[in-house]
Amino acid sequence: MSAAFESSVPTVSASDAIVSVRGVGKTYKGGFEALKRIDLDIRRGEILALLGPNGAGKTTLISIICGIVNASEGSIVADGHDIVRDYRAARAAIGLVPQELHTDAFESVLSTLRFSRGLFGKPPNAEYLERILRDLSLWEKRNSKIMTLSGGMKRRVMIAKALSHEPKVLFLDEPSAGVDVELRHDMWQMVRRLRESGTTIILTTHYIEEAEEMADRIGVINKGELILVEEKHVLMRKLGKKQLTLSLQQPMPRIPEALSGLPLELSDDGLTLVYTFDAQSDETGIASLLRRLGEQGIDFKDLRSSESSLEEIFVNLVRKPKEERA
Amino acid sequence: MNIHGIRAIYRFEMARTFRTLMQSIASPVLSTSLYFIVFGAAIGSRMGEIDGTSYGAFIIPGLIMLSLLGESISNASFGIYMPKWAGTIYELLSAPVSWVEVVIGYVGAAATKSVMLGLLILVTARFFVAYEIAHPIWMFGFLVLTSVTFSLFGFIIGLWADDFQKLQVVPLMVITPLTFLGGAFYSISMLPPLWQKITLFNPVVYLISGFRWSFYGHADVHIAVSTGMTLGFLVFCLGIVWWIFRSGWKLRN
Numbered sequence: 001m002s003a004a005f006e007s008s009v010p011t012v013s014a015s016d017a018i019v020s021v022r023g024v025g026k027t028y029k030g031g032f033e034a035l036k037r038i039d040l041d042i043r044r045g046e047i048l049a050l051l052g053p054n055g056a057g058k059t060t061l062i063s064i065i066c067g068i069v070n071a072s073e074g075s076i077v078a079d080g081h082d083i084v085r086d087y088r089a090a091r092a093a094i095g096l097v098p099q100e101l102h103t104d105a106f107e108s109v110l111s112t113l114r115f116s117r118g119l120f121g122k123p124p125n126a127e128y129l130e131r132i133l134r135d136l137s138l139w140e141k142r143n144s145k146i147m148t149l150s151g152g153m154k155r156r157v158m159i160a161k162a163l164s165h166e167p168k169v170l171f172l173d174e175p176s177a178g179v180d181v182e183l184r185h186d187m188w189q190m191v192r193r194l195r196e197s198g199t200t201i202i203l204t205t206h207y208i209e210e211a212e213e214m215a216d217r218i219g220v221i222n223k224g225e226l227i228l229v230e231e232k233h234v235l236m237r238k239l240g241k242k243q244l245t246l247s248l249q250q251p252m253p254r255i256p257e258a259l260s261g262l263p264l265e266l267s268d269d270g271l272t273l274v275y276t277f278d279a280q281s282d283e284t285g286i287a288s289l290l291r292r293l294g295e296q297g298i299d300f301k302d303l304r305s306s307e308s309s310l311e312e313i314f315v316n317l318v319r320k321p322k323e324e325r326a
Numbered sequence: 327m328n329i330h331g332i333r334a335i336y337r338f339e340m341a342r343t344f345r346t347l348m349q350s351i352a353s354p355v356l357s358t359s360l361y362f363i364v365f366g367a368a369i370g371s372r373m374g375e376i377d378g379t380s381y382g383a384f385i386i387p388g389l390i391m392l393s394l395l396g397e398s399i400s401n402a403s404f405g406i407y408m409p410k411w412a413g414t415i416y417e418l419l420s421a422p423v424s425w426v427e428v429v430i431g432y433v434g435a436a437a438t439k440s441v442m443l444g445l446l447i448l449v450t451a452r453f454f455v456a457y458e459i460a461h462p463i464w465m466f467g468f469l470v471l472t473s474v475t476f477s478l479f480g481f482i483i484g485l486w487a488d489d490f491q492k493l494q495v496v497p498l499m500v501i502t503p504l505t506f507l508g509g510a511f512y513s514i515s516m517l518p519p520l521w522q523k524i525t526l527f528n529p530v531v532y533l534i535s536g537f538r539w540s541f542y543g544h545a546d547v548h549i550a551v552s553t554g555m556t557l558g559f560l561v562f563c564l565g566i567v568w569w570i571f572r573s574g575w576k577l578r579n
Contacts (some may be wrong), residue, residue, distance in 0.1 A: 066416075066419075066420040067419055067420050068416055068419045068420055070574045087422065088328070088422040088424075089422070090422075091420060091421060091422040092422045094420065096416065096417075096420050098413075098416050100413055102412060102413030102414045102416060102417075103412075103414065104338075104412070104414055105412075106342075106345060107338075107341075111341070114334070115334045115337075115338050116334075116417060117330075117334075118330040118331060118333055118334030118337075119330075119331050119334045119335065119417060119418070119421045119423065120330075120331070120421050120422060121328040121330050121331050121421075121422050121423075122330060123330060161417070
């Protein structure tokens with residue numbers, strides 16, 4: 001864990017946390033260490049996005065919490081129940097939508113939902129299942145065999161299955177993988193509705209846009225380590241950089257000597273000058289830059305400032321070596 | 327106890343059985359009918375009685391066992407292997423169900439199917455040969471016990487297998503030869519003395535012998551030994567399944 005973010009990692013009290021992960025590690029047979037002593041508290045009612053490159057350990061972490069994979073070390077408490085000692089109560093509180101479209105091809109949509117609800121120990125409830133299917137625009141397809149559905153619909157069936165036993169916590173592992181833009185936006189809306197109804201949601205994603213759009217907090221996993229967990233807006237403020245882009249009147253062959261000490265970049269065509277500054281600092285250096293540009297006789301026709309996106313922050317984080325992040 | 331969970335698994339598996347009715351029921355019944363025609367009617371008519379029973383009637387328990395063992399293993403192994411293969415096992419592993427509930431659901435459904443099949447073969451046999459059942463309750467009890475035990479064995483094979491070949495190899499290469507050599511078509515007293523001793527190492531001998539006793543009241547080995555051996559194998563299989571779920575072997579690693 002990066003020292004800079006240690007204070008921001010599990011700061012919630014046990015009563016706030018619906019899932020508490022303590023020192024969880026996983027080493028697969030053959031010695032591959034997929035997770036390195038993860039500590040994480042997931043707050044009741046929040047949307048937490050776990051970001052990380054392929055193979056970072058996101059799915060392993062989710063799989064351990066849900067009981068699919070045994071952890072090599074550490075402990076997890078879900079909804080107040082240890083996931084090993086009191087697995088029944090812990091698992092009953094959790095719903096999982098895995099990344100791959102694993103479905104029973106020959107089953108109908110409604111029967112697979114009934115199966116899932118029963119498997120999780122809930123008595124039949126036709127009204128509840130109808131509501132889920134209607135919410136996910138699947139009611140018309142309730143008697144169709146799953147094999148006849150499109151990829152997007154199958155994804156929705158998987159979500160419906162995960163919701164069929166009324167879980168308090170929903171894990172969505174790459175929910176937007178292979179889903180078109182329209183369905184992705186529908187899904188975002190559904191996730192928001194779920195959160196409003198009190199469900200805690202943890203999603204892993206490759207789409208930074210998705211995390212930026214929906215998450216309350218962001219966790220970044222890289223090479224089996226939880227690099228940070230932070231409120232989304234705090235993260236963007238802490239790690240975000242602002243840039244001032246100046247469109248020049250005349251192309252400039254190179255950055256003049258007098259400006260060489262400043263964090264400036266010149267475009268290849270010499271017409272755009274980009275100045276990077278710390279968004280948090282009171283002294284941005286913009287006034288000084290503009291004065292010095294005037295002294296050098298460099299005119300510009302336009303200027304605009306922009307903030308780095310979550311994607312840039314993320315790429316920056318996972319590329320930096322551990323020491324640098326600290 | 328998660329009764330809803332057990333019911334969900336059981337219903338799911340039984341629905342699969344009825345979806346594949348031809349493969350599940352019709353095919354074993356057809357192949358058993360062919361055995362009756364060939365061994366019972368054609369060859370059997372030239373054979374003498376064995377322990378006072380006509381050859382056609384003598385082979386009925388053995389033929390039922392032949393189908394029962396193969397089908398119990400293949401139903402149960404396929405039942406748990408398919409979710410592993412298709413990836414839908416994630417749901418079972420993340421559900422609040424214990425290994426006992428999983429076993430009751432899957433093995434219960436596979437055994438139900440086997441018992442149905444056994445009774446169906448028994449009815450089919452009536453069209454070819456006349457027979458009587460001396461101890462019907464024992465017969466049914468043995469039918470159920472064998473179905474449950476070998477469904478459990480099949481369940482273990484399904485958990486162990488990581489490709490379709492492994493799924494087939496045990497029923498095909500182990501169970502079928504053991505059944506053929508276990509007295510399905512003959513009494514072991516017909517073998518030379520040395521082979522009579524060797525054949526006692528074949529566990530299927532005890533199943534067929536016990537089952538045959540429930541029909542005709544005589545057997546190669548005592549009914550108590552047959553029942554004891556079958557129950558012993560059942561407990562052994564339960565121990566293996568318990569260990570698999572406890573350790574997560576091939577499931578949670």
